[in-house]
Amino acid sequence: MNNQNLKLCLVQSDIVWEDIDQNLQHMDILISGINDSPDIILLPEMFTTGFTMNSKKHAEGNDGEAFQWMRSKASEINAAIAGTIIYREDGKIYNRMLWVNPDGQWFSYDKRHLFSMGGEDKHYSKGDKRMIINFRGWKICPLICYDLRFPVFSRNNEGFDLLVYFANWPAARNHVWQILLKARAIENQCYVAGVNRVGRDGENIHYNGESCVIHPKGFYVNCHHEPKEMLLEASINYSELQEFRAKFPVLGDADDLSELSFLK
Secondary structure, three states: OOOOEEEEEEEEOOOOOOOHHHHHHHHHHHHOOOOOOOOEEEOOOOOOOOOOOOHHHHOEOOOOHHHHHHHHHHHHHOOEEEEEEEEEEOOEEEEEEEEEOOOOOEEEEEOOOOOHHHOHHHHOOOOOOOOOEEEOOEEEEEEEHHHHHOOOOOOOOOOOOEEEEEEOOOHHHHHHHHHHHHHHHHHHOOEEEEEEOEEEOOOOOEEEOOOEEEOOOOOEEEEOOOOOOEEEEEEEEHHHHHHHHHHOOHHHHOOOHHHOHHHO
């Protein structure tokens, strides 16, 4: 059995509107303030631009500043680093989560549920599959912001141990953010990490963070309730997770969605 704790560092930051250079420089400053040695550093959704619909102008590929910065930073700190950027591939543009390991190995997940009320579906292509990342003995499922509202897509049918949500979640719906993060942890019997930004974006939308790590039983491992930039560090325990699942094996009674005719 994996007995290793996993140290997370969630970077709750403000984001300069549509300025990749400034945001990467600012992330350098924030990350330099980490005291402990994390296994994983989590950055907000669209941490290089903010949640902009000006996707064609700011889209990057593997040769772009953001991806190269992430590779360099992961190697420098000896930690995985993950966040979402505007990404161009094969003529399409995605809100893409990039996960980069210290050895340079990387993975990606494209946001499945695009926020149509904000026009995201008009400017980005949707993803078509989930990604499960195996890292230091943990199975991790990364999802993005609006994905949080869709429990079927978040269903733990692959035995993952940690769900991560990268977000630009507005302050006006903060109570929903908190409730749904706890619900996803409880129903999936896994840890949940939600990293969100602070400040105001170029559309004058306000964000107050509330980044947190939640235990499978639904209580906070750590949460920061002040709407300011900060580093939220938390350690999660694999043995504790497995013991809880063994004592209360809820997932064994979950529906097989393929057998439910009314969902077809």
